[in-house]
Amino acid sequence: MVVVGLGLAGLTAALAAAGRGARVLALGKGYGTTHFRSGTVDVLGYLQEEVVGAPREALAALAERSPQHPYVGLGDHLEGALGFLRDAAGRGGVVLLGDLDRNQLVATAAGTLRPTCLAPPSLLGTWDGARVLALGLGGFRDFDPELVAAVLPAAAARLGLEVTVRPARLSLAPLARRHLDGPALARLLDRPSFRRQLVEAVRPLARECTLLALPAVLGLEPDTAAALSAELGPVAELPGLPPSVPGMRLQRALERALRERGGRLQVGAEARLECASGRARALQLAAPGRQLWLPVRSVVLATGGLASGGLRLEPSGVVEPVANLPVVQPPGPPEGWFRERFVGDQGQPVDLAGVRADASMRPLDAEGRVVVENLFVAGGLLAGAERSLERSADGIACASGYVAGLRAAEAAA
């Protein structure tokens, strides 16, 4: 069986199928969301502009309010899927903490605090009453401790928390590099010799603080952040601009787990699906020189939403380009699909477009009939969610990927 898409939905689907003994190939056009997102698993962060404290309760309210939401059909599988993802990431070396009973707060490099369901311990901190030292690292421009100091206390106060922040910037010789991006810093921090140097320089600065806030670059290796924390006390990584180091850690962990289960990965392959009489027969891959035909028993499509290219906006409306699946269009006339403010607290109606699926994650047409028997859909492709407003993208990806992977493995057997 083949999974198209290498984001969280695709990797979860591939792992779930491989766990059931399927021979899995996961392929994608390139790397995507895992490198942009912060390595946390957001299930439901906001409901009607209110911060969600307990996703489990809020999910029931969401189902009542939005009966077309992907979580409505997936509700029973969500907890199992999160547990499965936590185990898979753990096998790859990345720990994810949390559960559906309580959201946790992650501070960002913009100084905001946002709710998430699962997060690695290095992104979590005890924020209430914290005296934070926000520490910039040399010439790394994507993390500004002054910005954190200016924004975070007020953001915390809005949530009823008291946080004070002192900004500082560390200059060490190895940090004075010409091209210092997140992964370069992370690789530097993976070296014990540099960590020792850093620890010595930070110790005198960090005496008065209860929490050390650093850019989210604490190693591409999963145990680097813990090694630092063992020396310096509580440390929190504040995720910022892409490429996201915690996101890469999660993606690498999941890839490692997939390889261990005999799965294969192929990056750089753009696919089209060939169907005949209601069954997926082959994937047509764009390869240099000619198209490559890959015979398939079953397929999971986890190609993402509009931003990832899994859905496309054409003059005719929103279309699904890989298998030409029926797409539920955004509500109302096209003039209203986009609001003027790209990022706002009202979101974009176009986000509601996507593919509708049955309980097995098979795509449905407008009449509710299954379109392709051995095709399963997952993640950003699914209709009915306002992911950026709700902060629900990862939970949907995880649960739908899990179900799609299991069903696709059954269909391939």
Place this chain on the structure above:
Amino acid sequence: MTGVPLLDEVALSADRCIKCNVCNTVCPVMPATDLFPGPKYCGPQAQRYRLAGPEETWVDYCNGCGACTRACPSGVKVAELNARARAEIVARRGLPLRNRILGRSELLGRLGSPLAPLANLGLRRPESRALAERLLGVHRAAPLPAFSRVSFRERFRRLPRPRSPRIRVAYFHGCSTNFYEPWVGEAAVRLLERCGVAVELPRQHCCGLPLISNGEFAAARRYAERNLRELLPAVREGLRIVATSTSCSYTLKAEYREVLGMWGPETAELAAATYDLFEFLREQVWAGELEVPRGELRRRVLYHPPCQLRSHGVGVPAADFLAALDGIELDESGVECCGIGGTYGMKAEKYAISRRIGQAVADRAREHRAEVVACDSETCRWQIQHLTGLPARHPVELLWEAVGSAGAGS
């Protein structure tokens, strides 16, 4: 000046860059040196300034592995842009003698093979290597192959042919098989014969890749034109061009068009007919024409798919055939690049960078307790052998070793 169209689809792909930095996260060179600012800066970002003339020379530190192009979610041809930028610099500023020599593998083979014992002595002796480093800038420790006294084309005449072939193919051996490692071609021809495939050997020339990666586009284009002349008659007879070097075959499939900008119908015809050996065999298996060849290989093997193979977009077909052997303990490297980048790692100023990149493959080989490393591209094999001290073999050599000893008719 390089003869590449100014605004073809590769050049225009730079506009699709959304500055997400994914290419930088997969680049194997960036972690190994500060001299290379990464594919994003050199590729789509610097591209916007290049019409005004190239001033930067960092792009010369790109080793051409293509990981950036494969990982880009927006379809930017990053590595291809970089290869063209290097050619532009070469066209304006000229090229050191060393790069001119390293780019001409066919000429080197023609000169070196007849003098194999003498030439090999020169390649082995520390004094001559030190001299070559001083005079030419070819690093004294860099992995260089030894010339074979008898070329593959000469050996080919003595190889068996199937009595009633199912299908005929034309074999593209490349310079390395012809002049340095004829046994790779021998194993391929014998395996194909066992599979009922008749192998023909059209006249052919260097694919041109070493010239492309050293930025000599005009000379590379001449090789491309000669290969089109020699190979297209076979293609038009319905033969597939089957190659064992995944670097040569990738050049025929993709680089004539995407890097050299030769977008005509003839390069499309050649590209559509060109196959990696294992891609061809897998297609035969999928079509029900061929049973997967069986045999026994009691060895711990680490398979490193070369970056050029990954750019084929066909997966890792060689691994499927190796995995089907009895007794084999096979693992894949999972490492992006061995570092050699064709002639990149042979150059004095890049040798250390290339070693640092390749260390990951050596580490994986040790972890797997590999007895042999399998890899489909020649310069990668030389590098891996150099870094690990283990024998590095083409997968077809291992497959034929197992299948050939299983006896005829199995």
